[in-house]
Amino acid sequence: MVATLTRLFGARHVGLAEDVVQETLLKAMHEWPFRGVPEQPAAWLYRVARNLAIDRLRREARGLELLKENAALLRSEWTLSSTVGELMSGPAIADDQLRMMFACCHPLLPPEQQVALVLKTLCGFSVPEIARAFMTNEELINKRLYRAREAFRELGRLEVPQGDALTARLDAVLSAIYLLFNEGYHSVSHAAFIREDLIVEALHLCQALLDHPVTQRPEVRALFALMCFHAARTGSRSDAEGTILLLKEQDRSKWDRALIALGNAHLDGSAEGERFTGYHVEAAIAAAHANALSYAATPWAYIVTLYDRLLHFKPTPLVRINRAIAVSNARGAEEALRELSAVDELHDLNLYHAARGDLLHELGRHAEAREAYRIALSLTRSPAEERVVRRKLEALG
């Protein structure tokens, strides 16, 4: 709704758009408890927002610097209400959401500002909620949002870029969505290990891209498939006490088959077109896991080749560690350990030491395994991950 109203007032007046939304929600809070929730709550909210927007324009249009293409129409009673009405109709709303998503991911803004802005303007998160999602204080989030809004003011207008610029910006949009998803999927910063609200928002945003002809692209489908496969496992990733369960320990009957099927369909669809991205490879890896009947029946050798390809797109420590785990299952712990130790840049990572501990344990080198787990413990910041490593230490006796 903020997206639509920003389109109406112009990017300069995001604040005004947020005011109108705030006022709309206040009205709902006052009226719904007494009169009951209307039959179509969304339609009710849009109607109220439309009328409030018309009122504001009536009172303030002369003082506002409006967008050139609709300024004259918003300043005349002949056309004010129908212009607002048209801008707030169904198809226009979908376009606005997309435009806002692209504006939020403008290259002027650093990624953490992009995500904060997406959460605020598109997902309707409050500042305290965003602060909680990223385990920072509200002041910092306010600062990020303020800077982002300043940048918006410079832009003046929200536009979906065309051609090559679209591809470049779409990449930024996808990485913001993936960042949001990952923050939900393994929240490093949060007491609750999995934040389902963030996962759901990330899936919604990606779905909105898929629904629009301009952004129905193979890489978008690949990311959507990837998130489906991961999200399908959400329920099995921790036990009743909230302890992380490893892939090996997860109850595969708890995996969401419908989501996996959806992921498979989108992964198939993502193969058309010329662009082959890291999301394609990651989705293929996640698919191999999601479709395997058991840990032992997983096609490990194939997964190793996929990790080799992924390293081209994302030569990150995490990818190397995950590849090593696949290597150990495909060709034995010895070779995995050799490959892992050869990479120096990993040595500061708790996950590296935890993975090394696992491999050493498997090879029966218990003393060294214990030492590796202890280093991992000293490096980890996440309470949930700490519990996993402690459990492994205990298993060693």
Place this chain on the structure above:
Amino acid sequence: MNDRTNNTKHTIMSKYMFLFRGGNARFSIDPEADPQGWQAHMMKWKVWMDGLAAKGRLVGGEPLDQPGKVITGRGKKVTDGPFVEGKEIVGGYVMVNAGGLDEAVELSKGCPIFEYDGIVEVRPVQEMNM
């Protein structure tokens, strides 16, 4: 969006006023009883004025409500008004930029006021020099 500003390049533009008389659609469509019909009618105004705006010709304009007051006698006498009847009541105005009276007349075509037998009076804004 360039076409909204560029047309003014070659001809000298002057302001013209469209004065609307009669043709009040409210006598034919009740916005309360037939909101969709009313919406469709107002959409026609939007389309017409959006066309003017797209050509860079729309200056502004408003519909006018009734009743009002009429002040006469050197500002001393105030009566309810307007005192003209039906077809002659001024129901609103629109200001446009045009290259001449003929072009202004051309721009007035497509105005939804004609659908309800309204009259458009096109008048140039007089340039007052000192």
